[in-house]
Amino acid sequence: MIQLRNAESRREVHKTDTLYLVIPCYNEEEVLPETARQLLEKMQSLMTAGKITEKSRIVFVNDGSKDRTWELIQKFHAENPIYQGISLSRNRGHQNALLAGLMTVKKHCDMTISLDADLQDDIDAIDQMIAKYEAGNDIVYGVRSARKTDTLFKKCTAEGFYKVMKHMGADLVFNHADYRLMSRRALDGLESFKEVNMFLRGVVPLIGYPSDKVYYARKERLAGTSKYPLKKMLSFAWEGITSLSTKPITLITRLGMLIFLVSIGMLIYSVVRHFMGATTTGWTSLIVSIWAIGGLQLLAIGVIGQYIGKVYLETKERPKYIVETYLSDENENSKEE
Ligand code: UDP
Ligand code: MG
Numbered sequence: 001m002i003q004l005r006n007a008e009s010r011r012e013v014h015k016t017d018t019l020y021l022v023i024p025c026y027n028e029e030e031v032l033p034e035t036a037r038q039l040l041e042k043m044q045s046l047m048t049a050g051k052i053t054e055k056s057r058i059v060f061v062n063d064g065s066k067d068r069t070w071e072l073i074q075k076f077h078a079e080n081p082i083y084q085g086i087s088l089s090r091n092r093g094h095q096n097a098l099l100a101g102l103m104t105v106k107k108h109c110d111m112t113i114s115l116d117a118d119l120q121d122d123i124d125a126i127d128q129m130i131a132k133y134e135a136g137n138d139i140v141y142g143v144r145s146a147r148k149t150d151t152l153f154k155k156c157t158a159e160g161f162y163k164v165m166k167h168m169g170a171d172l173v174f175n176h177a178d179y180r181l182m183s184r185r186a187l188d189g190l191e192s193f194k195e196v197n198m199f200l201r202g203v204v205p206l207i208g209y210p211s212d213k214v215y216y217a218r219k220e221r222l223a224g225t226s227k228y229p230l231k232k233m234l235s236f237a238w239e240g241i242t243s244l245s246t247k248p249i250t251l252i253t254r255l256g257m258l259i260f261l262v263s264i265g266m267l268i269y270s271v272v273r274h275f276m277g278a279t280t281t282g283w284t285s286l287i288v289s290i291w292a293i294g295g296l297q298l299l300a301i302g303v304i305g306q307y308i309g310k311v312y313l314e315t316k317e318r319p320k321y322i323v324e325t326y327l328s329d330e331n332e333n334s335k336e337e
Pocket of ligand 1: 023091
């Protein structure tokens with residue numbers, strides 16, 4: 001279980017702080033104008049209520065989109081500097097785009113909230129997130145209270161995923177995706193995790209610090225299609241399991257031991273049968289066992305190979321993302337000079 005420690009005043013609290021919203025976007029031209037409008041409204045109401053400073057910003061991260069996403073972001077920024085844009089040099093996937101956004105804006109703000117571009121995450125939960133932050137929490141997890149909008153298939157696979165992950169010993173927050181508030185010091189903590197295969201949902205709970213949850217109902221996608229087709233979802237799940245747990249290796253080893261014991265039993269059985277004079281008719285069972293053991297060995301080698309592949313990638317220490325452009329207030333200022 002994740003330790004949701006009581007908020008302590010280890011951080012200066014109850015002052016108005018600067019919030020940066022970070023939104024990864026991949027081919028989101030259909031939803032962006034409406035998302036930008038709704039987020040602006042939300043930010044303005046928070047500013048009026050004195051919950052966040054005027055320096056707060058909405059940051060869109062363009063994850064190598066092939067449509068007009070980046071053009072739109074540039075247009076928003078030109079119209080209103082509350083919008084900022086970060087463009088990655090190519091598509092690096094949701095997790096890396098989000099991380100790029102968080103790490104780029106970290107030094108400008110006191111807290112960030114990450115959310116999806118399609119507004120499936122209810123933006124009214126932001127108020128409660130800030131309230132929990134003000135109460136002294138460094139991380140506030142947005143947790144789905146209902147999965148009504150998901151298809152039965154997505155519901156089952158998602159629930160199965162959390163169960164498998166829990167069984168594998170990874171401490172995920174149940175039904176929490178990447179809608180979360182993080183304080184500056186939690187982001188500093190995140191930065192010290194150097195792994196190349198970053199699985200944020202699994203790593204964030206490892207940072208520690210006081211944390212809490214906010215429940216919200218997940219909505220329908222505003223427009224466009226999911227950027228997570230089944231193939232991407234499966235590789236995401238596999239990524240999660242192998243990044244956080246070495247349990248598959250243990251399981252394979254145990255299975256190997258079991259099969260070895262069974263084969264010793266078979267050996268004794270066949271020797272006894274032989275001396276009792278039974279004729280050899282076991283060609284079929286022989287072939288079957290050769291295939292079974294061969295298959296199992298290949299599976300085991302495959303799993304081990306996966307981990308070795310990971311070690312190989314980690315040793316390269318490749319960058320997780322490359323920021324091509326950052327449209328911020330500072331750029332504006334330097335342009336004016
Ligand atoms: N996304 C991204 N890069 C990708 C795929 C997705 O930045 O390669 C973004 C996408 O624009 C969205 C978020 O990640 O803001 C979640 O994607 P989506 O809504 O398609 O996933 P779903 O809600 O269907 O799981
Ligand atoms: Mg979505």
